[in-house]
Amino acid sequence: MSGYIVRRLGQSVVVVIGVMLLTFLLLHMEPGNVARAILGNGVRVSQLRLDMFDSLYGLNKPLWVQFGLYIQQLLHGNLGVSYQSLQPVSTIIAQRLPRDAVLVGLSTVLALVIGVPTGIYQALRHNRPMDDVLAGTWFTLYAAPDFMEALLLIALLCVQFHVFPPAFPGGVTSIGGLFANWQALVLPVAVLSINSVAGFSQYARSTAIQTLAEDYIRVARAKGLPERLVVTRHVLRNSLLPVVTILGLSLPDIVAGALIAEAIFNFPGMGLLFWQSALAHDYPVMLGGTLIIGIATVVGNFAADIAYSVLDPRIRYGSA
Amino acid sequence: MPSTRRLAIAGAALVLGAALAACGGTTAHVGGGSAAKGKPIKGGTVTVAQLSGASPNDIFPLQPATNANGYNYDFVIGAWPNLVVVGDGTKSVVNTKESLYSSMTWSQNDSVVTIGLKPWNWSDGQPITARDFTFVYNLLKANYNDWLEYFPGLFPADVTKVTTVNTHTIQMTLNHSYNPDFYVDDVLCYLPLLPQHVMDRTSLTGKVGNYDETTAGSKAVWSFLQKQGQQESTFTTSPLWKVVDGPWRISTFQTDGYYSWTPNSAYSGPDKPLLSKVNFTPFTTDAAEMDTLRSGSSLTIGYLPLNDLKQIPALQSEGYAAANVPTPGVAEIVPNLYNPVNGPILRQLYIRQAFEYLIDRPLIVSKVYAGYADPGNGAVPVNYGQEWDSPLEKAGGPYPYTPSKAIALLKAHGWKVVPGGVDTCQSAGTGPSNCGAGISAGEKLNFQLIYSSGSDTFDEQNADIQSTEAQAGIKMTLKPEPFNTINATTGYCNAKSHPASTCAWQLQDYGYNPYSLDPNGSGLWNTDASGNYGGYASPKMDSLINATEYGSSPTAFFAYEDYAAQQLPVLWIPDESGIYIYKKSLAGAFPTSPFDATLNPEVWYFTKSAK
Numbered sequence: 001m002s003g004y005i006v007r008r009l010g011q012s013v014v015v016v017i018g019v020m021l022l023t024f025l026l027l028h029m030e031p032g033n034v035a036r037a038i039l040g041n042g043v044r045v046s047q048l049r050l051d052m053f054d055s056l057y058g059l060n061k062p063l064w065v066q067f068g069l070y071i072q073q074l075l076h077g078n079l080g081v082s083y084q085s086l087q088p089v090s091t092i093i094a095q096r097l098p099r100d101a102v103l104v105g106l107s108t109v110l111a112l113v114i115g116v117p118t119g120i121y122q123a124l125r126h127n128r129p130m131d132d133v134l135a136g137t138w139f140t141l142y143a144a145p146d147f148m149e150a151l152l153l154i155a156l157l158c159v160q161f162h163v164f165p166p167a168f169p170g171g172v173t174s175i176g177g178l179f180a181n182w183q184a185l186v187l188p189v190a191v192l193s194i195n196s197v198a199g200f201s202q203y204a205r206s207t208a209i210q211t212l213a214e215d216y217i218r219v220a221r222a223k224g225l226p227e228r229l230v231v232t233r234h235v236l237r238n239s240l241l242p243v244v245t246i247l248g249l250s251l252p253d254i255v256a257g258a259l260i261a262e263a264i265f266n267f268p269g270m271g272l273l274f275w276q277s278a279l280a281h282d283y284p285v286m287l288g289g290t291l292i293i294g295i296a297t298v299v300g301n302f303a304a305d306i307a308y309s310v311l312d313p314r315i316r317y318g319s320a
Numbered sequence: 321m322p323s324t325r326r327l328a329i330a331g332a333a334l335v336l337g338a339a340l341a342a343c344g345g346t347t348a349h350v351g352g353g354s355a356a357k358g359k360p361i362k363g364g365t366v367t368v369a370q371l372s373g374a375s376p377n378d379i380f381p382l383q384p385a386t387n388a389n390g391y392n393y394d395f396v397i398g399a400w401p402n403l404v405v406v407g408d409g410t411k412s413v414v415n416t417k418e419s420l421y422s423s424m425t426w427s428q429n430d431s432v433v434t435i436g437l438k439p440w441n442w443s444d445g446q447p448i449t450a451r452d453f454t455f456v457y458n459l460l461k462a463n464y465n466d467w468l469e470y471f472p473g474l475f476p477a478d479v480t481k482v483t484t485v486n487t488h489t490i491q492m493t494l495n496h497s498y499n500p501d502f503y504v505d506d507v508l509c510y511l512p513l514l515p516q517h518v519m520d521r522t523s524l525t526g527k528v529g530n531y532d533e534t535t536a537g538s539k540a541v542w543s544f545l546q547k548q549g550q551q552e553s554t555f556t557t558s559p560l561w562k563v564v565d566g567p568w569r570i571s572t573f574q575t576d577g578y579y580s581w582t583p584n585s586a587y588s589g590p591d592k593p594l595l596s597k598v599n600f601t602p603f604t605t606d607a608a609e610m611d612t613l614r615s616g617s618s619l620t621i622g623y624l625p626l627n628d629l630k631q632i633p634a635l636q637s638e639g640y641a642a643a644n645v646p647t648p649g650v651a652e653i654v655p656n657l658y659n660p661v662n663g664p665i666l667r668q669l670y671i672r673q674a675f676e677y678l679i680d681r682p683l684i685v686s687k688v689y690a691g692y693a694d695p696g697n698g699a700v701p702v703n704y705g706q707e708w709d710s711p712l713e714k715a716g717g718p719y720p721y722t723p724s725k726a727i728a729l730l731k732a733h734g735w736k737v738v739p740g741g742v743d744t745c746q747s748a749g750t751g752p753s754n755c756g757a758g759i760s761a762g763e764k765l766n767f768q769l770i771y772s773s774g775s776d777t778f779d780e781q782n783a784d785i786q787s788t789e790a791q792a793g794i795k796m797t798l799k800p801e802p803f804n805t806i807n808a809t810t811g812y813c814n815a816k817s818h819p820a821s822t823c824a825w826q827l828q829d830y831g832y833n834p835y836s837l838d839p840n841g842s843g844l845w846n847t848d849a850s851g852n853y854g855g856y857a858s859p860k861m862d863s864l865i866n867a868t869e870y871g872s873s874p875t876a877f878f879a880y881e882d883y884a885a886q887q888l889p890v891l892w893i894p895d896e897s898g899i900y901i902y903k904k905s906l907a908g909a910f911p912t913s914p915f916d917a918t919l920n921p922e923v924w925y926f927t928k929s930a931k
Contacts, residue, residue, distance in 0.1 A: 032808025033822070039388045040807055041830060043843030043851035044471055047812075052466070053386045085377050086387060086550045087575075095575050151607075158615045166611035170370075170601030171578030266608040268576050276373065280804045 008305070012298040019294035020287070024067055027283050034059055037281040038083045057083065070287065079291070080284030084277070089288035092273065095173065097255065097292075100269040102178050103262075104254040106185070107192035112243070114193070115200025120231060120239055122201065123208030135202070142198035150191045150264045157187065167266035188265040192258055196250075203242040211238040241311055248304025255296040256289075358905070358927025363596045366906065366921060369609045369622040370602040375577025379561050379570065380549025381512045382459065382542075383468040387550075391577075394600075396512075397918060398568030398581050399561075403435075403453075404509040406837040407913025412707050414504060414837070415913075417590055418920075420448065420513055420565070422488075424504060430497040430872065437488040440588030442515050443564045448588075450484045455516035455532050457482050459545075462538035466546075469510040471843065472850070499876075502869050505837035518563045519545060555579075567593050567922035577602035581921070594925040613901060614638065620906055621919075624899040627776050629690050635901055643900045643910035644692055645917050646703035650839070651696055651832040651895035653769065653785075657855040658818035659826050662767060664758025666826070666854075670729045671756075671765075672888040676719035677726035678789045685894045688780045693894040698885030700839050701895055708839055710878040710885075718886045726792045735765070735793075742766050743793035765794045770810065771829040773800030777896060782829060785893070796827070806830045814848055814855035828853075832895050840868040840880060845889040856889035 035053035039045050054060040058069060073080060079089035118138075122131045141149070158166035168184040178185060211217060212235060220230050257271030270289065277285035309315045376395035378384075383392055405418040423436035440448045460467055460476045470477075481493040494503075521528050522540045531537030548560055555561060555573040562569070567587045572580035579600050583593040603609040606625045613622045613635055624631065624642065632642050655666040655675075665671055685693045694701035697717030700708045712718060730737050734747025734755045743765040745755040755763070771782050779800065786796045801809075807830070811822025833844055833851065843849045846865045847857040864880040867873060885892070898917065902909050908924040 032805060033811070034808065036811075037804045037808035039386070041851065041853065042388070043833070043849065044385075044469065045388075046472060046850045048465060049385045056386050084389070085375070087377065087552060154611050158611060162616050165617070166615045167603065167608040170576060170603070171572070171574040171599075173574050173576055263605045264608060266604045266612075268602075268604055272604055279802050281808055 005306075008302055012302065015298055016291070016294045020071075020291055021067070023287055023290040024070065027286055028063055028066075030281065032281065034083070034281045034283065057081075074291075079288035082277070082285050083282045084280050084285070089284050092285065093270070093288060093292060096257070096268065096270050096273055098175055099173075099178065099267065100257045100262075100271070101254055102175060103185070103188055103267060103269065104192060104250075104258055107189045108196060108247070108250060108254075110189060110193040111196030111200050112247075115197040116204045116236075116239065116243060118197070119201035119204025119206075120208045120235060122205045123212060123235070123239075124231070126209055126212075131205075135205075138198035138201055141194045144194075146191050146195060147260045147264060149194055150187070150261065153187050153191065154264070170266070184265070188258075188261045188267055191265075192261055199246060200243055203246060204239045207242055208235050208239040211235050237311060241308065244307045244311060245304050248300040248302075248307070249297075251300030251303070252293050252296040255293050358907075360594060360907065360925040361928050362594050362925075364594075364926040365597040365599065366595055366620040366924060367599040367601055367618055368919065369612070369619050370577065370600050371606075371623065374602050376573075376579065377552065378549045379555045380545050381514065382456070382545075383549075384546050385466045385468050385470065387468065394918065395570070395579060397566070398598075398921070399564040399566045399570055399584070400512040400514065401566045402509055403511045403513060404504055406505065406509050407918070410911045410914060412837060412914045414509075424500070426500045428493075430500055431494050432491060433494070433500070433503070434485065434489060434491045437490075437513075438588070439488060440565065441586060442518075443562070443569065443584045443586045444515075444518075445586065446515065446517055446563075447487070448513060448565055449487050450490045451516050452513045453490050454482055454484060455520055456511065456514050458532035458538050459514075459542050462532075462535045463542040466542070471507075475507045475511070497870055499869055499871055502838050502840065506840070506842070509837060513565060515563045515565070519560055524548070524558070524560075567591060568598070571597075572599075587922075589922075591920075591922040593922045595921055598921045613640065620903045621909060622901045624901050626689055626692060626896060626899065629692075629899070639904055640901045641904045643902065643912075645898045645900055645910070645912050646694060646701065646914065647832060647895050647897055648701070648914060648917065649832040649834040649895060650699060650701055651694070651829075651893045652890035653827050653829045653893055654854045654890050655827055656813050656823060656825050656853070658813040658815065658823055660818070660820050660823065662763075662826060663813075663818070664756065665763065665765065667758070668733070668756040669888065670733050672891065673719060674726040674729045674792060675789065675794065675891050676888055677722045677729070678792055678794065679785055679891065679893060680721040680788050681892070681894050682721065684781050684784055688777050688784060689894060689896050692897040692899060694897070696892040696894040698881065698892055699841055699845070700881050701835075703895075703897070708877065708881070710881045712882045712885060717892065718882075719888075719892075721788070723788070723791045730765075730792060738793040739791055741793055742795045766797075767795065767826045768797045768799055769827040769829060770799045770801055770806055770825055772803045772806060772831055774802070778829070781893070803830060810853065812850075812853050814852070815857060816848070818855065827891075829893070838868070838877075840877065841865055841884055842869060845884055845887075852889070854890065856887075858887060858889075861887060861889070 033050070035050040039049060039053060051060070058066055061069070070080070079093070081088055082092060085092060118134060122134050125131045154166045157163045164186050165184045169181055172178060172181055217230060217234055220234060255270060256274065257269040259271030259275055261267065262269045262272045273285060274289050277289070374391045376391045377389050378387055378392045379396060381396045381400045401418065401420065403420045405415040406413070408415040420438060420440065421435050422438045425434040426432070427434070435453070437448060437450065437453070442448060457476055457479070461479070464470045464476055478495045479492055480495050483491040485491050516532070517528060520530060520532055520541060522531060522544045531541050545560070548554070548558060551558070552573065552575060556570060564584050567584055567589060568581035569584050570579060571582040572578070581598045582596070603612070609622055610624070610628055610631065613619055614631070616638060635642070655672060657663050657667045659666065681695050685691060685695055694703040695716070698713045700713055702709050702713055727737050730743060732753060734745060734753055735743045736746045737743050745759050745761055745763045747754045748759060748761040749755070750757045769782060769786070771778055782798050786798055789796050806828060809822070810825040810828050811819070813823035842865050844851045845856055846852065846862045861883060864876070864883050867876040868880050900910060905926050906924060907927055909919065912919060
């Protein structure tokens with residue numbers, strides 16, 4: 001196992017470096033002048049000013065020198081400075097990431113709490129009307145675009161009945177502030193949960209159906225184990241395996257944010273940050289964000305693999 | 321200058337459609353805003369919605385050249401107003417009541433200006449003096465290339481000497497004569513005064529000195545203040561930013577762009593704030609802002625994308641009123657006169673005239689912008705301020721929509737006109753009945769128009785132009801792209817330099833050019849000016865612009881204006897207005913300054929009827 005972990009860590013480093021290099025090259029292959037994109041087309045934007053911008057951010061150096069300098073500053077824990085906001089990229093990410101962790105984390109937990117039990121319930125009522133009704137409901141919600149769900153909920157619950165605020169209030173930047181304004185979190189969390197519930201429930205359902213057909217379940221029932229314990233001790237644990245994979249893969253989602261929900265519910269997070277940075281040619285933010293997402297992807301996969309072996313003792317790494 | 325912010329006004333629609341767009345309703349006519357009825361009351365908090373993406377990042381009023389964030393202007397202008405405050409009610413004039421100067425006297429053939437300062441005080445009780453002016457001057461003189469508002473050749477590069485006449489009077493000697501109106505309206509209006517007794521330092525712990533009096537010292541102070549100005553965490557705590565001379569001080573700032581102003585109780589000016597606080601709260605999209613307005617929110621002032629005009633009755637039922645705020649600038653389609661393929665075609669004045677005759681501007685104003693747009697008759701918007709409009713512009717400009725004239729022009733110059741198709745040059749040559757220099761027989765009138773994507777009104781406007789140009793066989797292919805992409809990929813092209821890599825664009829519509837108070841086109845249409853992207857060049861235009869800047873003839877401005885309108889350095893198109901929504905109980909907020917639509921909450925108040 002330890003050899004496997006070391007090998008996976010080595011692979012992860014290579015993957016992250018590859019992602020960085022690729023992102024750096026792709027960004028710099030984008031056509032156009034960065035200084036012009038940031039400074040605009042005003043009457044005062046002279047060539048001298050564009051040159052000053054390039055010089056300030058090292059954009060006048062050869063590409064390989066720029067990459068080398070970028071790696072050098074990374075090794076010193078410096079992700080660079082945003083061309084747009086003038087703030088260190090690490091500061092910007094540190095401001096936004098916890099917000100998204102709350103938003104996406106809460107929605108994932110909510111989806112799990114609803115999705116997994118529902119999936120197992122459906123498996124226990126496999127091919128009965130309730131299974132079909134629930135599956136149909138989740139697939140319908142899964143197929144609906146999240147922006148449409150968001151707009152409908154806003155129209156109904158905010159504009160029509162004034163139950164929840166439609167947008168997160170400005171000026172709330174602390175985690176405590178997010179929870180103090182919990183009413184504004186309800187709709188974005190709900191919207192983000194809807195799609196995830198369908199995924200979690202259907203994965204749990206299909207695995208539970210397979211598990212329920214296993215011999216050890218029949219043995220457990222034959223030994224007189226109460227159905228409640230059969231479900232909680234044997235079916236639930238095995239049904240979590242695919243869910244763990246999804247959870248691991250969703251770690252980068254937390255880091256990458258939820259663009260649509262952030263935009264609609266006035267919740268500036270990582271998704272909006274990347275989107276606005278991409279539009280503005282803000283390379284340091286794009287690079288820093290991609291790096292963090294790359295690391296989150298690697299860590300998420302890695303954590304899923306480890307969790308697999310914990311949940312299923314039959315799975316052992318490194319022995320082959 | 322607030323150019324980015326102004327661009328953002330027009331770009332407010334460049335986001336997701338509002339959630340409630342389909343809810344219906346009847347469009348109401350929107351005026352410029354009117355005073356609320358009722359007795360003024362002291363106190364109250366106003367919350368103003370900020371446009372999507374609005375987030376200041378620098379508190380030092382003299383922004384560096386490499387930071388073009390126009391929202392910083394709005395952020396600090398209440399605390400450190402400019403020497404010359406422009407816009408008075410609906411008039412495009414200098415607001416002498418709110419300006420920091422008491423007198424402005426020109427002498428020696430208008431090359432020397434003597435400025436008297438009002439006997440006002442900083443918020444710490446110290447008097448505002450000539451030393452504060454020379455502090456700003458010294459800083460800028462040593463660092464003007466790194467100052468965002470620096471325009472090549474103008475202040476402070478054109479100042480040969482600054483003399484302190486007395487505590488409240490400065491005399492500036494300029495390197496040549498100016499039109500005083502131009503210099504006040506377009507140069508001194510960008511200049512704030514800063515407290516030398518607080519800011520003349522090179523570290524937070526060091527003592528205040530007279531460092532600015534040497535070039536090296538000025539550079540050190542500049543560098544220090546620039547760095548401190550970008551420290552968001554100390555915007556409201558640093559002693560550097562505590563001393564103000566405007567009616568407001570910045571009391572709150574959050575990293576999402578939210579900030580608050582509270583009154584400067586020691587403000588010396590005439591309009592003491594009645595409100596106790598003004599909050600500026602950012603929104604990620606127009607849709608989020610619209611939903612908030614519709615949900616019975618605490619927003620006092622918001623904005624309304626033109627796509628959502630039908631929401632006005634619903635908003636009125638929520639206690640809001642609407643105000644139409646003309647955008648202070650000129651909208652245009654820029655032709656690239658040095659495009660490698662059809663630059664020679666676009667260099668022909670008759671071609672640009674045919675283009676303009678085929679733009680149905682009144683139709684675009686009424687159908688696309690529901691009447692809320694400047695018609696775009698020429699180089700000066702007629703909704704901006706009647707003071708600047710020549711009779712020709714007021715009459716609709718030199719090229720009213722007349723397809724028959726466009727067709728006649730093209731035919732007269734040897735083009736085979738195919739309405740609905742593509743015209744072809746049949747008579748190459750440089751004679752009066754030929755297509756023109758550089759145009760070969762068989763060449764076609766086939767162009768690509770790049771424009772800012774994400775706005776329904778821009779889409780509709782340019783589709784309309786495409787359709788009407790086709791009536792005379794001018795084919796236009798539309799290519800919407802993000803605003804920043806257009807900035808990044810459409811290079812500056814002229815006779816001297818037009819590399820194929822950055823001059824492949826043919827026509828571009830990126831929004832509008834913001835104007836200073838004196839809208840004389842300097843920097844836009846003069847030869848090789850930094851805002852002259854299409855490469856238009858004309859010695860006569862240069863001399864006419866120079867006459868507005870340096871001359872004193874009262875007819876110079878209209879002469880320039882009419883020539884620019886006729887010459888079509890760009891194609892004139894309508895410029896959409898901004899629609900603001902405000903609580904009916906709030907008085908004094910509208911109309912805004914016609915110069916830059918700046919909000920001035922020191923004259924706002926709630927009325928008793930609100931309670």
